[in-house]
Amino acid sequence: MKKKHLLAALLTLVTVVTAACGSTSAKEQKTAEPTKIKVGASVTPHSEILNEAKKILAEEGIELEVVEIEDVVTPNTGVAEGSLDANFFQHQPYLDDFNSENKTNLVSIGAIHYEPFGVYSSKLKSLDELEDGAKVAVPNNVTNEARALLLLEQEGVIKLKSDAGITATPADIVENPKNITFVEIDPSQLVNALPDVAVAVINGNYAIEGGLHVKEALAVEANDGLAAKTYANIVVTDEKNKDNAALKKLVEVLQSEKIQKFIEEKYDGAVVPLS
Numbered sequence: 001m002k003k004k005h006l007l008a009a010l011l012t013l014v015t016v017v018t019a020a021c022g023s024t025s026a027k028e029q030k031t032a033e034p035t036k037i038k039v040g041a042s043v044t045p046h047s048e049i050l051n052e053a054k055k056i057l058a059e060e061g062i063e064l065e066v067v068e069i070e071d072v073v074t075p076n077t078g079v080a081e082g083s084l085d086a087n088f089f090q091h092q093p094y095l096d097d098f099n100s101e102n103k104t105n106l107v108s109i110g111a112i113h114y115e116p117f118g119v120y121s122s123k124l125k126s127l128d129e130l131e132d133g134a135k136v137a138v139p140n141n142v143t144n145e146a147r148a149l150l151l152l153e154q155e156g157v158i159k160l161k162s163d164a165g166i167t168a169t170p171a172d173i174v175e176n177p178k179n180i181t182f183v184e185i186d187p188s189q190l191v192n193a194l195p196d197v198a199v200a201v202i203n204g205n206y207a208i209e210g211g212l213h214v215k216e217a218l219a220v221e222a223n224d225g226l227a228a229k230t231y232a233n234i235v236v237t238d239e240k241n242k243d244n245a246a247l248k249k250l251v252e253v254l255q256s257e258k259i260q261k262f263i264e265e266k267y268d269g270a271v272v273p274l275s
Helices: 002-032 043-059 074-081 092-102 142-154 187-196 204-209 226-230 245-254 257-267
Strands: 036-041 063-068 086-091 106-114 118-120 135-139 173-175 181-185 199-202 233-238
Touching: 036 043, 036 074, 036 245, 043 063, 043 086, 043 106, 043 204, 043 245, 043 257, 074 086, 074 092, 074 106, 074 233, 086 092, 086 245, 092 106, 092 142, 092 233, 106 245, 118 204, 135 142, 135 187, 142 199, 142 226, 181 187, 187 199, 187 204, 199 204, 233 245
Parallel strands: 036 063, 036 086, 135 181, 135 199
Antiparallel strands: 086 233, 106 233, 118 199
């Protein structure tokens, strides 16, 4: 009888220990991947889009902290150093240049939208009105300046070398019939430069921040052109975090029909969701 009681007690002990171990394992599994993610983003439109996605992510048990950053360096250094889990502000050519220059290993985990470049003016109604020797403002960084030049070529203002592509600079111009003078300016200051130049070729996000509307542009990048395929805005993280479940869910939500509809309705063509 005593043996039976002893055996029963041992079985109970084993069951309790096993259950405890199972609970610990489940707890460890639950906390292995954090449900809180911190993402750096430019103010417009990226942080606005993220804040819309934030509501949906909360329903999935993921807390998204959006960190608004005005420069184009801190979001990447933050991810590289670990103070940010991801960022959302750039396109692949810019990321490639940053990785090359800074020896970082940041990767895209999803393309979300495209911001068409536009040619804007406070003086002209058409690019046909450009006078000989007119000043044209363009972004002063390599990837965006090339994009501006490609748009001007699209509109017949200049002609570039056939192999210039997405690394084009003014040195690649082979035809400039109106003797355009190019003024290289920080992208964030292009809207402010409009009174001092004939036209400015402006990034979509800075045009929005400056109160410009894509419908007012003298010319806009073609949605099916090289730029649309090349300059999609992406969510970026460190290579070692590319399989993080919370970040994957973030991309899934940003690519969802609900967020695509939000982008279309809010930005009226200045930001184009990618399906």
